[in-house]
Amino acid sequence: MSTVAKLQRTILVTGGNKGIGFEVIKKLIKQPSSINNDLILLGSRDLKRGEDALSQLGSPTNVHLLQLDTLSKESISFATNEIKQKYGGQLDVLINNAGIAPTDDSIEEARKTLATNYYGVKLLNDNLIPFLRDHGRVINVASGIGPIVLGYVSKDLQDKYTSTTLTSEQLDCLVEDFVSALESNNLEKSGYTTEFPYLAYGVSKMALIALTRIEAQQCCDTRKIFVYSVCPGYCATDINKHGPGARSAELGADSILHVVNTSDHELKNGAFYRDGAELEPICMDEAKIQGFIKLMKDLSASK
Template sequence: MAVQSRVAAVTGANKGIGLAIVRQLALQYPSSPFKSGPFLIYLTARSPERGAEAVNTLNNDAQLKQAKVLAQDGGDTTVKYHALDISDHKSIHAFRDFLKEEHPDGIDFAINNAGVALDGFDSTVVKTTLATNYYGTLEASNAFLPLIRNGGRLVNVSSTAGRLNKYSDEIRNAFLSASKTSIPAVTALMQRFQTAVDEGREQKAGFPSAAYATSKAGETAYTKALAMEETKRDRGVLVNACCPGYVDTDMTKGRGRKTPDQGAMTPVMLALHDIGGKTGEFWMSEQITEW
């Protein structure tokens, strides 16, 4: 097997923003400061059929062919599918072990894009949403981060739906404090939300009746806590959260105003480009924004 100089993993990448992130990584790698020889991107998704179809779509993509960025067209980049379901511990650990074995020197970029947005609001919807968007992405982050080489990047695709202006002052301050304290402090807030929903008193407790938004507030908060912990290791690994914007995808039921490629711009910038060493920030439209 040819030695890959750079390796990336993208979760939830068979369609929408995830697929566009893989496309843009391939397109932007040649002009990136990270460019150094062959680039391998793992496009991950739950379904092998949809994953294979997505790789095939990219291999036949007119813009990628014209830019000659893929290895099959004489470029640097190869895209491979790998199974990953971030709501399943075994699946996360299997992918982590595969990466360790396949790339003992480590990987360079991990972009956690996988997520769910379910209709309705009740205890079960909250539990299912948190299982993927909060606990699943957190577990994937913890699995990938030790594999990322010095100077690499971890990017979590969160959302401005998770901004803190929807909460009581007490809960808002609790989020801000937890993000500067530890991941367990953030997880305790998520548990507090779930309990309040189970008891039908989330609004009285200072939370909105919104599963997706609260899961994304948690994701942004723990990304900040994770960045703080990673900084202590002094490896130069940058950890950031971002919002892709309101993108026209299945998740927004086609109502978004941005194209998936426009939505991919901020996450790809945070992975591939010079961001001045910034870590633990929340970004939107290629700049740091208020959480």
């Protein structure tokens, strides 16, 4: 019998070499159910950094390195084939943790951010959801900025992003319309706010939360697969240069692990969670919105 066949779950964590993803893996290997039981694939864009992360973890035998860059279609294809060849094409949990934030408000950075945080996750899910066994789950790591940005766009856009009949193709069009509006300097005319620095990051997470609902419905219609989005909270990571006021990456990992380990009967398929609590798709709390705008402006000024 193969090693994989003896394992209880096969779990892939993208962006697992540092930050929140690393903390997720560190906590997984300490769970009683995971010790010498779960097979954990540590996804890392850079092999050397992935190897360093394995060393920091103590090189556990049930954690394997998988080179994976969600910005690269070729890398996603290669990783898909590796999972198929080495691990029998079977997964139980896919944690889409890898993501980037733009370094400025340029069109190039916006496209790169959306390509990684939205299109890359979508492509990876398209490739790997067929590998999930019954009662498998996908966790798309989003952000509280998604509902905040959605609370600041036009009512028409709010209705479109939250529509229960929204399709994957329609969502792609919404994202492309945003990029076009950014390129033509017509954000306000298109229903978007210009108050947020790094707006593309917020839109990428807003779209990811909407994608989660679409994928959950698709999987529910065909198989016993569950898809959730999670906000890890504003955590001290490389993305925000470990900014002031951020909570620890360990707490962010706990928020993700709640939807990894909680029974599917206790969770709502397609929902958005933080620290075990379901969040609304649109944030209308003006204090939170203004606080976030200030935070983003402070981060922008520090770069």
